[in-house]
Amino acid sequence: MSVERTLSRLDVNLLATALIIAAVGCMLVYSATHFNQDAPLFQKQVIWTLIGVLLMIVFIAVDYHALMEISPFLYGLGLALLGYVLIWGRLTRHVRSWIHIGSFQFQPSEFMKIFTALLIAKYFDSNDRAYLNLRNFMAVMAILVAPMLLIAVQPAAGSAASFLPLVGVAMFFGGIKPRYWVIAILCGLMALPVGWHYLKPFQRERIKIFLDPARDPLGTGYQVMQAKIATGSGGITGKGFLHGTQVNLEYLPARHTDFIFSVLGEEWGFVGVLVVLTLYLFLILESLSVAKAARDRGGTFLVLSLVAFFIYHVFINVGMQIGLLPVTGIPLPLISYGGSATMMFFMAVGLILNVDFRKFVNV
Numbered sequence: 072m073s074v075e076r077t078l079s080r081l082d083v084n085l086l087a088t089a090l091i092i093a094a095v096g097c098m099l100v101y102s103a104t105h106f107n108q109d110a111p112l113f114q115k116q117v118i119w120t121l122i123g124v125l126l127m128i129v130f131i132a133v134d135y136h137a138l139m140e141i142s143p144f145l146y147g148l149g150l151a152l153l154g155y156v157l158i159w160g161r162l163t164r165h166v167r168s169w170i171h172i173g174s175f176q177f178q179p180s181e182f183m184k185i186f187t188a189l190l191i192a193k194y195f196d197s198n199d200r201a202y203l204n205l206r207n208f209m210a211v212m213a214i215l216v217a218p219m220l221l222i223a224v225q226p227a228a229g230s231a232a233s234f235l236p237l238v239g240v241a242m243f244f245g246g247i248k249p250r251y252w253v254i255a256i257l258c259g260l261m262a263l264p265v266g267w268h269y270l271k272p273f274q275r276e277r278i279k280i281f282l283d284p285a286r287d288p289l290g291t292g293y294q295v296m297q298a299k300i301a302t303g304s305g306g307i308t309g310k311g312f313l314h315g316t317q318v319n320l321e322y323l324p325a326r327h328t329d330f331i332f333s334v335l336g337e338e339w340g341f342v343g344v345l346v347v348l349t350l351y352l353f354l355i356l357e358s359l360s361v362a363k364a365a366r367d368r369g370g371t372f373l374v375l376s377l378v379a380f381f382i383y384h385v386f387i388n389v390g391m392q393i394g395l396l397p398v399t400g401i402p403l404p405l406i407s408y409g410g411s412a413t414m415m416f417f418m419a420v421g422l423i424l425n426v427d428f429r430k431f432v433n434v
Contacts, residue, residue, distance in 0.1 A: 081131075082427045085357040089127075089405060089420045092350050093120050093413075096331070096406030102313050103327040103334050104408075112327060112408055119410040123417030130421030134429060135189075138422075139196060139369055142189035146214070149186040152179035153221040166225045166400075178411040180230045183218045185418050187234065188376035190214055191241060196369025211241050229387070229399030236379035244372050294330065297323045298392040302336035302344075309340030327408040329400055332392045351385050351404070361427040370426040377419040 097120060101113040130138070138145075152170065156179060160167035169176045191214055198207060215238050223231040301317035310316065315337040317323045326334050336344050355378055362374035381404055388403040390396035402412040 080428050088350055088354045093405045099331050099334050100327050100408045103318055106319055116408050119413040123414045126414055127417040127421035130418050131424050135425045139189055139193040142193050145186040146190045149183040166227045168225050168227050180222045181411040181415040184380055187218055192369040192373035195372045229401050233383055236383045237376050240375045240379050294324050298330050298333040299394055301333040305337040305340040307341050309338045309343055312338055331407050332389055332403055358423050361423055364430050365426050366430045374423050374426050377423055
């Protein structure tokens with residue numbers, strides 16, 4: 072197939088939007104780190120982005136049906152890596168989430184999102200029932216709960232919770248009857264007190280700080296208060312690129328990772344925030360149109376699952392920085408510094424473009 076014909080069948084608007092968001096991310100990482108010993112992180116983020124683009128191309132080129140066929144192997148590999156982390160992983164910031172190979176490290180939990188979405192898509196592709204019966208529903212939940220439990224034990228509650236949108240998509244897409252929705256919601260509410268009991272002390276403290284940030288303004292509440300100050304101080308047009316005082320004076324912690332949205336708010340202001348959120352909205356809407364036009368049930372579910380991951384990460388990351396949600400280690404898609412998350416989201420974009428590209432039977 073010629074290059075021109077290939078490009079004509081790709082959703083160039085979606086592809087360009089993802090690349091623009093990633094470029095904004097690289098600029099913000101540079102702004103957040105250029106003035107101190109973290110300056111080399113910008114070059115690393117550029118490398119992660121380029122690797123992510125290469126992975127995106129691979130995930131466009133390989134038919135998503137072939138990827139769904141090998142998804143049981145990928146899923147099993149992901150579970151094995153999550154188990155490896157629990158036994159031999161290095162404790163970093165209270166959690167065991169990374170596998171270290173020399174100077175290289177990665178988070179299996181990020182790639183597990185892609186593997187799980189592919190396996191569930193395969194399951195739905197081979198099941199054409201209008202409504203899932205209880206047995207099929209429990210099988211789907213088992214596939215979803217297994218990685219969630221392994222990640223929760225790390226303990227990384229935020230990463231484990233990032234699979235919940237996939238649960239919602241599976242229930243909606245599987246045609247779950249209303250009584251099962253009610254049962255699921257009631258079970259979730261009843262599990263909250265039990266979940267609180269099993270939270271680690273630092274996780275409980277994050278929730279307490281969310282409810283009352285002023286209870287420890289110089290300790291655990293410092294991040295939230297500084298994030299609010301940085302985000303709000305940008306005003307309408309911001310202080311200008313590289314001119315954020317909260318950033319340059321290093322008042323804002325984790326400014327290149329979890330709190331990079333506050334860097335955006337301080338330097339680019341309300342206008343910059345609105346532009347970036349509009350880019351996310353456009354990417355999501357374009358992806359939903361791909362899901363609607365997909366040629367099969369598996370492709371539709373796969374795209375909806377990946378869109379759910381994007382929505383969850385944007386909502387949680389932005390919400391925690393303006394004080395609407397507790398602080399958790401959820402990155403901003405394609406913007407926050409980090410190799411695993413950057414590669415995972417580019418893989419997700421590649422899969423969405425893959426489904427769009429193969430909506431034609433003769434591709």
